[in-house]
Amino acid sequence: MTTDNEKNNEVKNELMETPGDILSKKREEVGLSIDDVAEKLNLQPLQIRSLEKNDYDSFNVETYLKGYLRSYAKFIGVDGDKVVNLYKQQNTEKIIEIIPDVKPKSQRSSPNSSTKLFSYVIGLVVVLALIVWYQKEQISEPYITGKEISNIKMKKINKNNVDTSYEIITHSNYWQWPIDKSVENYVDSIEKNNQPSQAELNEDENVNSLEQNSVAEEVENEASYNIQEGTDTIVMNLTGDCWTEIEDRDGNKVFYDLAREGRSYVINGKSPMSVFLGAADEVSILFNGSTVDIKPYIKFGLARFTLPE
Amino acid sequence: MFKQVRGLFSNDLSIDLGTANTLIYVRNKGIVLDEPSVVAIRKDGNKISPKSILAVGEAAKKMLGRTPGHITAIRPLKDGVIADFTVTEKMLQYFIRNAHGSTFFKPSPRVLVCVPCGSTQVERRAIRESAAGAGARTVHLIEEPMAAAIGAGMPVSDPRGSMVVDIGGGTTEVAVISLNGIVYSESIRIGGDRFDDAIINYVRRNYGSLIGDSTAEKIKKDIGCAYPANEVNELVVRGRNLAEGIPRSFTLNSNEILEALQEPLSGIIDAVKNALEKTPPELGSDVAEQGLVLTGGGAKLKDLDRLLMEECGVPVIIAEDPLTCVARGGGKYLEMIDEFGLDILTID
Numbered sequence: 001m002t003t004d005n006e007k008n009n010e011v012k013n014e015l016m017e018t019p020g021d022i023l024s025k026k027r028e029e030v031g032l033s034i035d036d037v038a039e040k041l042n043l044q045p046l047q048i049r050s051l052e053k054n055d056y057d058s059f060n061v062e063t064y065l066k067g068y069l070r071s072y073a074k075f076i077g078v079d080g081d082k083v084v085n086l087y088k089q090q091n092t093e094k095i096i097e098i099i100p101d102v103k104p105k106s107q108r109s110s111p112n113s114s115t116k117l118f119s120y121v122i123g124l125v126v127v128l129a130l131i132v133w134y135q136k137e138q139i140s141e142p143y144i145t146g147k148e149i150s151n152i153k154m155k156k157i158n159k160n161n162v163d164t165s166y167e168i169i170t171h172s173n174y175w176q177w178p179i180d181k182s183v184e185n186y187v188d189s190i191e192k193n194n195q196p197s198q199a200e201l202n203e204d205e206n207v208n209s210l211e212q213n214s215v216a217e218e219v220e221n222e223a224s225y226n227i228q229e230g231t232d233t234i235v236m237n238l239t240g241d242c243w244t245e246i247e248d249r250d251g252n253k254v255f256y257d258l259a260r261e262g263r264s265y266v267i268n269g270k271s272p273m274s275v276f277l278g279a280a281d282e283v284s285i286l287f288n289g290s291t292v293d294i295k296p297y298i299k300f301g302l303a304r305f306t307l308p309e
Numbered sequence: 310m311f312k313q314v315r316g317l318f319s320n321d322l323s324i325d326l327g328t329a330n331t332l333i334y335v336r337n338k339g340i341v342l343d344e345p346s347v348v349a350i351r352k353d354g355n356k357i358s359p360k361s362i363l364a365v366g367e368a369a370k371k372m373l374g375r376t377p378g379h380i381t382a383i384r385p386l387k388d389g390v391i392a393d394f395t396v397t398e399k400m401l402q403y404f405i406r407n408a409h410g411s412t413f414f415k416p417s418p419r420v421l422v423c424v425p426c427g428s429t430q431v432e433r434r435a436i437r438e439s440a441a442g443a444g445a446r447t448v449h450l451i452e453e454p455m456a457a458a459i460g461a462g463m464p465v466s467d468p469r470g471s472m473v474v475d476i477g478g479g480t481t482e483v484a485v486i487s488l489n490g491i492v493y494s495e496s497i498r499i500g501g502d503r504f505d506d507a508i509i510n511y512v513r514r515n516y517g518s519l520i521g522d523s524t525a526e527k528i529k530k531d532i533g534c535a536y537p538a539n540e541v542n543e544l545v546v547r548g549r550n551l552a553e554g555i556p557r558s559f560t561l562n563s564n565e566i567l568e569a570l571q572e573p574l575s576g577i578i579d580a581v582k583n584a585l586e587k588t589p590p591e592l593g594s595d596v597a598e599q600g601l602v603l604t605g606g607g608a609k610l611k612d613l614d615r616l617l618m619e620e621c622g623v624p625v626i627i628a629e630d631p632l633t634c635v636a637r638g639g640g641k642y643l644e645m646i647d648e649f650g651l652d653i654l655t656i657d
Contacts, residue, residue: 042600042624063462064599067626071614084629 019069019087020054026076027052041071048072056091232271234307235286237264243278259283277303322408322445323421323639324401325456326436328386329478329501329606331366331400332636333408336643340633342408345370346478348400349382365403374521388498389425389453389480390432394439401443420445421639425480426452427496451642453477453635454484454494457604459645460638461628465489470592471599474581474617475635476607478502481577483584485592493588497580501606503573504529511569516559518548529610532563535574536612536619563611574613578620585621600624604634 027037034052038045050058051072059065069087070080234246238259246255248269255267261282277283277294280303285292287307297303323334326346333342344366351363363380364372372382385396409416420440424433433450440448457475458465465471466489475482478501484494505525512520520528524546532542542563550557581601585593600623603614608631617625628634 040618042597042618042622061462061464061599063602063628064626066629067600067602068624071618071624071626075615 017086018054018090019083020052022078022083022086023069023072023076024052026073026078030076032076037072037075040075041068043068054090231268232273232288232307234267234269234273234275235264236267237284237286238262238282239284240279240282242280242282244283245276247274249273271308272306274306275304320409320416321419321421321640321643322405323423323456323636323643324404324440325423325453325633325636325639326386326397326401327477327479327635328384328389330632331404332633333404334633334636334640335408336640340636342404343633344404346386346400347373347382347384348396349376349380350396352379352381362399362403365400373523387479389477389496389500390428391435391439394435398439398442401439405443405445417444417446419447419449419643421449421451421643423453423456423635423639424450425477425496426454426482426484426491426494427480449643449646451639452482452484452491452494453480454482455486455491456635456638456642457482457628458484458486458602458638459641460634460636461602461604461631463602469599470588470595472584472588472596472601472623474577474601474603474608475605476500476577476603476610476613477605477635481580481605481607483580485584485588485596487592487595492592493584495580495584497576499573499576499580501526501529503576504533504570504607504610507573508533508566508569511565512546512548512561513551515565516548516557517551518557518559519551520546520548524548528561528566529570532561533566533570534563534611535567535570536615537567538563538612570610574616577607578617581617581621585623597623600626602626602628604628604631606632 027034034045034048037043038048041048047058047068050056051068056065059068066084066087069083073080073083236244236259238261240261242259244255244257244259244265245253246267246269248254249272250270252269254269254273255265259265275285279301280294280298281301283294283303285294285307292307292309294303294305297305320338321336323336325332325334329345331342331344331346332340335341347366347369348362349364349369349372350360352360363369364382369382372380373384374382376382383393383396385391385393385400391397405416405418405420409418422436422440424436428436437448437450454473454475455465458471458473461473463471463473463486465486468488470492471486473482473484473486475484479498480496481499482494482496485492505522508525508528509520509522512518512525528544528546532544543560544562545558545560547556547558549555585596588596601617601621603617603625607613608627614625614627617623630637
């Protein structure tokens, strides 16, 4: 390394003057000895000699070396910056730190373009996600109206008070029993139930032969409100899975589930009941025993209508 | 939470919040802002916001001493510490935004602020809070002489004494550093401002005339010197004659300014001598061998290095680009934090 430096310096000596040359020449012009300079600068004569010989190996910190060069130059009346710049040009491999410039505002480079791009991409993604989410919301709640919102509120109130048919009727055990016997029979019994009594309801339970134990208690509770005027029955027969929502007069969701293929469902509630079918082609409906033609309501496979018509 | 997100789009900043100038160094970009710490405030008639910021930085500095009744141009920092909290916060906000240029998000950078080593806990807290109020995500503090030494390229991590003298606008910091720590430090409230005051007083005493701060600063920059030179420079100055009450022009020369600056200069010399005296002998010998490094705007005073060399008997060198040393050192320190963790130099 040392020899390399010396070689480099020798080569450069021939091409242009070195900091050491400038300094020693000027010093002799002014008529000062090395000792004079060393005394004034509080440095060792040896250090001055090294500076004049461009031998910088004894200076292990560059900051100090540049400082010495500058003070020396200034002392004998040479432009210090010129000497230091010359040194920097000739010893580029030694310079590690980069002194940044103070740039005026107009010249300042704009912020990192990749960072900018990144931020725009993120922004775009967020906007797209919002759009997709909004559209999804639209699809899942296609015809949300003010009335429905109020119904939802009402439902909550009812739930808190735990009094209405909603709590029990929506219990899956109640509506999901399969009707093994012919529906006609069942409908007959329902017709009798137009003015229902507790006894008859219990009979219903028997007829439909499901796990009585689990239902029994509920039925007792149910009796207190289910035997109310205007209780109507919907019977659904399914040839395929269909998402079904049925709300009664008070907005209680009496049925809110995926109705399974091949089963029949009996739903009791106060009319008028609003019905929403997700796959209306798969469903045939009996309302209080009479068949309902739902074809006119079907739109893109969905159907929304109120019973009685 | 949003600060964290915004932080992703912000650069790390190192701020040299000085009495005279504020410099901001951005990592990988260099010094992006160098403006005077001056704020011009306009008093508005309406009751909702009785005051509004009219100008900050260079524009505000031009208004110093030239404002009508409803505008006040003030320097919110005095002696290196905050004198006016809210105005400092506003100023920092403006500078941070400016340093960032136009970005998509409001910047929320990690900020390192340099504080004088003599500042009290209360003063440090004030600086920390005003930086946080200006939108900083996290605020680190570093002592000014440490930042100056790093910025000047001194071997702070070596087991070797390095002495740095940072002459700022409000304070002069003298410190001896070894192994990433400050062994001895002293902060005296003498700086560029005191030089200006000394010149104003001198002119009033000897010429019976009053000059403003800006004029005094111009005199200091043009013909100020700290050591008798061979050639004498002259400058024509206009000031208001106190006896007659009308402006008069007169000529000042560099020897007069040297005389005027004697008092603050002797204060700095005393501080340096004091530091040399109190430095442990081993480090003292390192300093005597290598010399001390001058940084800060005061280092630009002509022949100050010569004066110190003469008076203290140690080599004195002026750092490269002395004005930006502190800000650059802060920037390097931020890089060191990333590399080695927080515990190397913190003073928190």
